[in-house]
Amino acid sequence: MKRWAAMAGALLLALAAWAAGHYQAVHSLKTWDQQVYLWQRVWTPEHATALAASHELFSTLRVLGLQVHPRDGLREVAVNRDLLRQDGRPLWLVVRLDGQLQQLNVTVIHQHLLQQLQRWQSAGLTVIGIEIDHDAATARLAEYQHFLQQLRQQLPASLQLGITVLPTWLTSPVLPDVLQQVDSSVLQVHAVLSPEQGLFDGQLALSWVRQFARISPRPFRVALPAYGIGLIGFDAQGAQVESEASLRVAGHTEELTVAPQQIASFLQQLALLKPRHLRGIVWFRLPLEGDRRAWSMATLRAVIQQQPLSTRWRVEFLPQQNGLYDLNIQNSGPIDAPLPREIRIQATGCLAADAVGNYQLAGASEPLRFIRIRGDQLRAGQSRPLGWLHCQEITPGDTHVIP
Template sequence: MPKPITLLLLFCLLSGCTPPAELDQQLYIWQRQWRPSHAEALQQTRKTFSQLRVLALQYHPQAGWSAARPDLALLRADGRPLVAVVRLDGRLPEQPAEVIRRSLALLDDWRRAGLPLVGLELDHDAGTAQLAHYRQLLTALHQQLPKGIRLSITALPAWLDSPELPALLGSVQQSVLQVHAVQRASQGLFDAAQARQWAERWSRQSQTPFLLALPAYSVALLDEAGRRPLIEAEAPLDNRAPRRELRSDPHAMALLLRQLREQPPPHLQGLIWFRLPLADDRRSWPLATLLAVARGEALQPQGELQVHSENGLSQLSLYNRGNLPWLLPTRLQLPASQCSAADGLRHFHLQREPTQLLFIRKQPAELRPGSRLALGWARCAVINQGGWNAQP
C-alpha cells in the first residue's frame, strides 16, 4: 500500500499545489554500553534516519569525566555521517580548556578509526545567567576544530528570553532545540502544541540552521511525600513510592510532524529523535512505532491468535503484527470442542465451556510490536482458530 506521504506528493503533482517539505530525520544513540542488539537496530533504521548522533563523552562535577563505549567498528560499517556528543552535566568544568582538549582527542580517535565524522555536539543545559560564559567556551572550541567538523549544541527553550542568545547561536554552526523534559516533571514530558510554539520562536531568533529534538520514550515520576520527585528512566529504582508514567504520545508526535512538514518554520533543518530504541529497552518506544511515526504511516496495533498443533497438543499464543503496543484483551473467546485438557498461562486464566475456551486476563499488560506471548495450551479435537474473538 502506498505511504500517506507518497499519496500526498502525487496529489500535489497533479493539482499543482506545493508538496510538504521532507524534513531530514536523525537519531540519538544514548546507551553508554553497547550491546549486540545495536547491530539489528542500526540496520533497521538505515533507510529512515540519515545521521547518527552518538553519546561519546560525559562530564559530571562530582564524578568527573567518563567515556561511553560505542562500537566503533559497527559505526564504521554502518557508514552514516556521525556527530560525536559530549554531555556536560551541571555547571561547566572549572577548566574549560580541559573540555576542548578532551573533545579534540575524541575527534582524533574517531577519525583515526575511520569513522565518517562530520560534527561535534556539546550537550549542556546552561542556565541563562551562564550563557555568556558558555559562548566563550564554544568560540574557543570552534576555532580549534579540524576542518570539515561542524560544531553544534543542544539548546533549551528557556534561553529564548535571554539577550545573550543571538551571540551564542552565532558561535556555532547549528543548534538542536530540545522540547522534551524541559519543564517541571509535574507538567509532563512533552507538549506538542508548546513544542511547535517554541520552534516558531526559535526560528525567529536563529539565523543558523536548527533541528528539533523529539522524544520517543517515557519516564516514571516517583512522588514521595515531602520530597523532590524522583525520575525513573531505563534503570529501575528500588523505591515503592507511587509511580506516574510520563509518556510521549506517538499520535500527538505524528500530528506535529505533519504540521512541520506542511509549514516548516524558517531555518528548521530537520528532526532528531531521542533515542535509538533497543529490543530490551523498558521505556523507549518500540522501534516499529518510531519508524512508523517518522515515515508518516498509520499507527495501530494488530493482534492475532496463533495456534501451533503437534501430536494432539495445541500451543496458543498472541502476536502483535502492528506498529503500536497492543493492550491485551480482557476476554478472549476461542471456539473449540471435544477438549480433554486445557489451561491458560501467566497472564490469562482459562474458563472451559462446552463450545469454547474462554481466556480471562488477570491484569493489564501490553504486547509490543513484533512480540509474541504464550496464551495457553489445549488438547481439543476441534479448534476454530478463525473464529476467535477478543474483547478490549
C-alpha cells in the same frame, strides 16, 4: 440556485486549499533530513541489529561519546568503534555537560575531546561535527557563549560545531549571541517540562519552534521523543528519572510515555508551519530490542514514513482448570501504544477475580472492570498480564477495550 452554486464553489475552494496544504505538509515531511541519537552508555550486541535496521531511516548518527559530571568528572563512553566504522554513516560526537557544573573548563574539556576525536578518526569513523549538550541555566548563557567561542577557536575548521537548545532560553537576549558561535543547533522539545506535565506537549512544542525560527540565524533541527521514562518515588520532593538503564532502586514507578499518534500529529502541523531554517528531525533514541521504554523500530519507521497508526487490542483468555482463566492484554496492532485505560469483561457466575501489574479491579459487579492504575507502553505484538477470573461463563464478543 445562485446561492447553492456559490456555496458549492466556496466548498470546492476550501477543499482545494486543504488538499494543497496537505500536499505541502506531506512533501515537507518527506524532504526533511532524519537523524538519530545513540545515547546508550553501555553498548551491547543489540546495537548491530538496530544500526542495520535503521540505515534506510537515518542519514546521520549523533553518538554520545563524552560526559562531564560534577561528581564523576570526565567519562568517555566506550562506543563500539568497529561497528560504527562498518556502519559507515557520518557521525556527530556528542558531549554531554551536566547542567549542575559550576564552571566549564574549556581547556580540560577540549583536551579530552580532541583525544577522543583522534581515536575515532584513527578508527576510520567519519566525524563531521561536535555537538555540545548542556542544560545551562538561562542566567549563565553569557558564560556558555564564551565557552563555545573558545571551543570553536580550538576545534579543527573542518568540523561543524552544534549545540542543543532549551525552550527556557528563548526569551534570553543572550541566545542570539550563543547561536552565532555554532554552525547549527537542535531544539529540544521533549523532557523539558515538570514530570506532572508529561514528556511532550505538541502545542507548546509548536510555539517553541515558531519562536526559535524567528531567532535562529542558521540551520536547526528539532529533537523528538521516541521513548518513555519511569519516575521512581515521585512525590512533592521530586523523583529519580529512569530511562534506558535501570537505576536499581526501590520505590513506586510512574511511567510517562509519548504515543506515536501524538508525534505524527505534531509533525503534520510542523510541516504546515514551514519554519525558517528548519532542516529536519533528530530522534531520541535509537531503538534497541531490549530497551523496553523506547519505541520499536517498526513504530518509529511508521511515524517517519507516515504509515497508518492504528491500534488494536485483544484480551487473551488462558484457561487453567475448573473455570479459572488467566488474562493477558495483547497489542495486536502494527505500532507500539500506551496501555488502554480500561478493559471491561462480561461474564456470569463469577466466584472471584483480580487484576495484576498495571491494573486494578473496580469492584465485583458485572461487567468486570479492569482499570489502569499505572501507565506504560506495550510494543506491537507483545502481551502483558492483566489478571485472572474464576467464572462459569464468559460472554463471547462482549469484552471491550477502552484506549
